[in-house]
Amino acid sequence: MKIGFIGTGNMGGAIIKGYLAVNPEKADSIYVYNHHVEKAQILSQELGVHNTESIKELVENTDIVVLAVKPNAFEQVMPQVAASVSVQKTLVSIAAGVSISYLEGFMLRGVGVIRVMPNTPSLVGEGMTSVSRNKSVCEEAFVQVMDLFSSIGRVQEIGESLIDTVVGVSGSSPAYAYMFIEALADGAVLEGMQRKQAYIFAAQAVLGAAKMVLETGLHPGELKDQVCSPGGTTIEAVRSLEKNKFRSSIIEAVHTCAEKSRSMSK
Template sequence: MSGPRWDTHLEQPHGLQLPGGRGGQRVHRRLRPAPEPQLAGGVADGAGPVADGAVGVPGARVHVGRLGCRTTHSNGEVVQSCILVFLATKPHVLPGVLQEIAPLVTPNHVLVSLVAGVTLQTLEQMLPPGTKVLRFMPNLPCVVQAGAVVFARGRCAGEREAAVLQGLLAACGLCEEVPESYIDIHTGLSGSGVAYVYMFAEALAEGAVKMGMSGPLASRIAAQTLLGAAKMMLETGEHPAKLRADVCTPGGTTIHALHELEKGGLRAAVMNAVEAGTIRARELGKN
């Protein structure tokens, strides 16, 4: 099939499916035209269309419209116009989409999935032999460039495809290539994990409200506490147990409070949550 070639456009990929759902927007909100556009250059210069098969979502249509992107209801049109295609549907929708686009996929295409649980093997089996496939898992803070993203490549995706994907996703925050088995673990740890952290933040603030502080101030302080604690972990490279111990004055407030968390089973509950998220991601891949 003739059409745009991935290799000649590798450094500035022309044409992507920018997925319209929340998971997808998480990523492409970061890729919008900015002082130094990562993708938007290829889009804005009219070199190729960026199509979104998900324009049924009004917010998404407005959003990608602001990027100067073309939208379409046809997944086939996306594949025929674009060489780098992101798959960002719900897991149960994906098999139908793959069936629809498979006859149009060529060796020039690069298909990238962020669909939870769906393995590279499944993607490769449902696409023509030799298709270049990669898989990644973002999380919500990609929207504010503080995301945590991991990706893995299929058998036919090489160093160049991995480098380009990493270059694009680096705009979202931390981005690392990992063995594929880590992707479902990352889903339990981080993709879903942000929700555990929000629940913890909510509980922190509610504790302060119970003790008499105003809700909005308590929320802001809870958020800053999480931000500062995370920043110290990253910047010092210290194990969190060491940083926690640094806060504990003998006989002081922190050790009394931590004892309550231990009695409440916080540590086991969080470990169980990561395990449950990971197991569920693995199950989604099998359905």
Template sequence: MAKIGFIGTGNMGRAMVKGLAQSGLYQQQDLYIYDRNLAVAKELAQDLGIQSTETPQALVKACDRIIFAVKPNVLPAVLRALVPEVTADKVVISVAAGISLEKLASILGADHKIVRVMPNTPALVGMGMSAVTQNDQVTQAELAEVLAIFASFGKAEAVSESLIDAVVGVSGSAPAYVYLFIEALADGAVMEGMPRAQAYEFAAQTVMGSAQMVLETGQHPGELKDMVCSPGGTTIAAVKTLEEAGFRAAVIQAVQVAAEKNREMAEKNAASKK
């Protein structure tokens, strides 16, 4: 059985570790974590019944699959410090935005097995959406294993690296757009006299239920929208107002802006020598 290690236990790292530990995919003794805040890592390891290490080098030596859940601006330096321990038989998994497979290979070596993953924050509640892309050194069996790891706290799909910018716009950054929408829905209800806490519950449950209908029915979102819009009714009047305010165009532009920002980050990181 492969041993899985996580370097970094911030919000995303903690979510991934908890999801995997609770999934039953791996034995607790096969899961390792390291964080520069050793006390935090030890406490999390004790809570989950898994292993923590005193150094990142010790984790890399012990593990076959290493997930780097650190900020993009520090990942290159972290990888360079670990090059002697990261042998070509290990699978390196990065969740850092804006750092390409090519850039990662330039640090580790072209013969290394490298995977990029773009998860999102709903992984914290086991409802994440992760995009997975790999270099040519990664086998189909290894890719399937990585997909299973990330599916343990949501859903995961393999995509071409050329789609990663789109993924950032449509799922990586998108929870923030959805939270804005939920907040706006609740604000509208509060204006109509509903208590704030109740307004958030109604708004959030409605968004979650609507999303589940898209996933479970397989129907086009436009069809589902039409099912709610009775002729001359309240919903079509509200939809008209949203269209007049440029709702869909604003969302499309937000996705494109996030994707473009990710491209800019990737170009900057590719040019960086740090």
């Protein structure tokens, strides 16, 4: 299926590059449009994808249209998309706070709509993406979209009612992780390590711990227990974290983030 991208900024460009890194032979099936013409031209020359001169041209030449633009651009972009879209096509949005029903409101009844929530680690091929669809999405298009986003990390289908939870647990959580890494490094600097080296130690430890959760299938609590020797250094550190409400603070952060996402969607 032919895939078109309206918007080729950081996230749109990362998705295209990730997909073609895994499927280099499919460059001819990718179409791009950007109102900053030179950005699309550069991407076209770099990757061998088709550059289009208008949204109309892109929609007419593709089966799946990915809206990789900011939410504030939808009022301008969607009427142009709707003018050319048909029930044979599938619309994909990666914008936060833009619901499936909002997108359906612009188009003919029966157009397939998929709402996607990636996160910024997608830029380095380690993203976590949720995918939600309406009842009009055909199976072929859905499989293609899942394949597209699996090229930049992991992807899971969820009901749209959980989209605000996704924002809290993966969409915004890279920021929490960066804060944790920074704090770990601060602790190492306090103990005498050079800051540049401290960031490497802290970041690699977090990366490795996350990989252990994903690849072993063990409960995070069990993995934590494996590190905590009786009367040892780690359990003393865990005691300190619990005393300072570490886990409670994280739970509250996810909840607060999801609540904010819900209020923005309204």
